[in-house]
Amino acid sequence: xxxxxxxxxxxxxxxAFAWAVGARAVAEPTPARQAELAYIVRQDCGxxxxxxxxxxxxxxxxxxxxxxxxxxxxxxxxxEGVPGTAMPPWRPILAExxxxxxxxxxxxxxxxxx
Amino acid sequence: MRLRTxxxxxxxxxxGGCSQILRGNEEVRGTGDLxxxxxxxxxxxxxxxxxxxxxxxxxxxxxxxxHASLVFSRDGRYAxxxxxxxGLTKVDLLKRILVKRVxxxxxxxxxxxxQDGKLIAVSNYEPGGVKVFDAESLEQLCDxxxxxxxxxxxxxxxxxxxxxEHRFAFSLFEAxxxxxxxxxxxxxxxxxxxxxxGSEPYDAFITPDGRYYVAGLFGEDGLAMLDLWxxxxxxxxxxxxxxxxxxxxxxxxxPHLEGWALTGSExxxxxxxxxxxxxxxxxxxQEVGRIPVHGQPVFVVARPDGRQVWVNFAFPHNxxxxxxxxxxxxxxxxxxxxxxxxxxxxxxxxEEVWLSVRDEDRIEIYDxxxxxxxxxxKSDKPSGIFFTSRxxxxxx
Numbered sequence: 001x002x003x004x005x006x007x008x009x010x011x012x013x014x015x016a017f018a019w020a021v022g023a024r025a026v027a028e029p030t031p032a033r034q035a036e037l038a039y040i041v042r043q044d045c046g047x048x049x050x051x052x053x054x055x056x057x058x059x060x061x062x063x064x065x066x067x068x069x070x071x072x073x074x075x076x077x078x079x080e081g082v083p084g085t086a087m088p089p090w091r092p093i094l095a096e097x098x099x100x101x102x103x104x105x106x107x108x109x110x111x112x113x114x
Numbered sequence: 115m116r117l118r119t120x121x122x123x124x125x126x127x128x129x130g131g132c133s134q135i136l137r138g139n140e141e142v143r144g145t146g147d148l149x150x151x152x153x154x155x156x157x158x159x160x161x162x163x164x165x166x167x168x169x170x171x172x173x174x175x176x177x178x179x180x181h182a183s184l185v186f187s188r189d190g191r192y193a194x195x196x197x198x199x200x201g202l203t204k205v206d207l208l209k210r211i212l213v214k215r216v217x218x219x220x221x222x223x224x225x226x227x228x229q230d231g232k233l234i235a236v237s238n239y240e241p242g243g244v245k246v247f248d249a250e251s252l253e254q255l256c257d258x259x260x261x262x263x264x265x266x267x268x269x270x271x272x273x274x275x276x277x278x279e280h281r282f283a284f285s286l287f288e289a290x291x292x293x294x295x296x297x298x299x300x301x302x303x304x305x306x307x308x309x310x311x312g313s314e315p316y317d318a319f320i321t322p323d324g325r326y327y328v329a330g331l332f333g334e335d336g337l338a339m340l341d342l343w344x345x346x347x348x349x350x351x352x353x354x355x356x357x358x359x360x361x362x363x364x365x366x367x368x369p370h371l372e373g374w375a376l377t378g379s380e381x382x383x384x385x386x387x388x389x390x391x392x393x394x395x396x397x398x399x400q401e402v403g404r405i406p407v408h409g410q411p412v413f414v415v416a417r418p419d420g421r422q423v424w425v426n427f428a429f430p431h432n433x434x435x436x437x438x439x440x441x442x443x444x445x446x447x448x449x450x451x452x453x454x455x456x457x458x459x460x461x462x463x464x465e466e467v468w469l470s471v472r473d474e475d476r477i478e479i480y481d482x483x484x485x486x487x488x489x490x491x492k493s494d495k496p497s498g499i500f501f502t503s504r505x506x507x508x509x510x
Contacts (some may be wrong), residue, residue, distance in 0.1 A: 044429045047367050051180035088364030
């Protein structure tokens with residue numbers, strides 16, 4: 001487990017770099033995976049941020065709350081968590097492009113889970 | 115038309131030798147076997163009965179029910195539902211109607227009912243504090259902002275629990291304090307504050323005798339305990355450093371301490387960020403064992419006789435439930451009820467356990483003795499299951 005996370009962390013450096021420089025080549029999760037992700041975000045992130053993202057133990061994450069924040073920084077928060085708070089790192093669960101898709105979707109206004 | 119159907123049904127039932135009595139179109143029944151299931155996405159509750167395992171009806175219009183919980187009136191007829199949107203809704207289980215709804219805060223987390231059933235206290239994240247309402251009218255009686263001694267921003271309030279003598283206890287998440295509010299005069303609460311309780315209390319429980327208030331800590335290993343028989347001794351740290359030297363796993367769902375398991379002389383609680391259930395000696399409050407389990411425990415709930423304990427888990431292990439045999443401290447059964455097991459509730463005398471399986475829109479019922487699956491029924495994204503037997507217990 002530890003070595004896998006280590007490997008992922010190593011891998012994430014070039015990936016993050018690619019993401020930063022190659023914004024035109026944004027990988028989109030498949031529609032089926034998007035539906036799964038939407039469900040996870042609505043239900044499981046919803047445990048702390050509220051089913052309607054108005055906040056709870058964690059802060060509100062509606063588009064107006066995320067205005068002015070970079071998508072990349074949000075994706076990083078999703079993947080790495082926020083040390084010293086209840087926000088966990090989702091890297092063991094989510095791929096880079098998935099976290100980026102979630103960050104973009106939250107900023108746009110999240111699609112409802114099917 | 116509907117009335118006629120009901121009356122016809124009534125005649126049919128009485129002809130069938132059934133003991134139900136109909137007065138007008140109102141069915142006379144007790145409340146001891148009733149329960150409420152939160153359909154969290156739909157903002158609705160199902161009213162159920164455990165004798166025939168049926169859904170009696172639904173009550174709609176309760177708002178945002180993410181993380182909703184409820185308490186019952188002392189007669190088990192009404193439920194007070196605490197919604198995430200700050201809504202406090204009183205529903206009538208017998209008539210299956212919404213009696214009254216007030217939106218009392220921006221973002222609430224739970225509540226409690228006073229020993230005499232006359233006061234409803236609600237804890238809020240936003241604005242952080244506790245508000246107290248008249249149980250009959252839902253009229254607000256007082257507001258207790260959770261502004262800590264340091265004068266910092268109001269804290270989120272968690273672990274609000276009813277105590278004897280018109281008191282409530284609760285904890286301040288950011289400030290790390292435990293407060294006891296005396297509401298003999300509900301317009302003028304008298305507060306006793308215990309600062310330095312520990313880092314980020316996230317939930318709390320009380321022993322069934324109402325003596326020990328125990329808050330779980332998220333920001334550090336351990337729990338904070340206040341002995342209400344000897345409150346002048348202050349808050350004691352228990353199970354400190356239970357995970358010393360080990361790194362915590364990411365926590366994808368906060369454990370819950372409501373429904374914690376007291377079994378004979380031991381108390382079982384979920385470890386934070388570990389695949390373990392901690393066993394402590396009840397009374398001395400020292401760790402006496404650990405039980406390795408399938409994932410990070412969320413609820414650790416004892417069967418009413420205390421012999422077995424059921425455990426569900428945080429994402430991504432929330433499709434599994436394990437049953438622990440208390441005397442041997444071993445997992446005796448691993449069940450896979452389906453994806454998203456959020457809550458477990460025993461029938462009042464413990465012969466059955468009902469599980470909410472959110473992602474499969476079902477309630478699953480198991481025999482609590484044989485551990486065999488009995489039946490299931492549909493429920494829309496169910497979360498909490500609450501039976502009226504809670505009405506007679508403190509801290510529920």
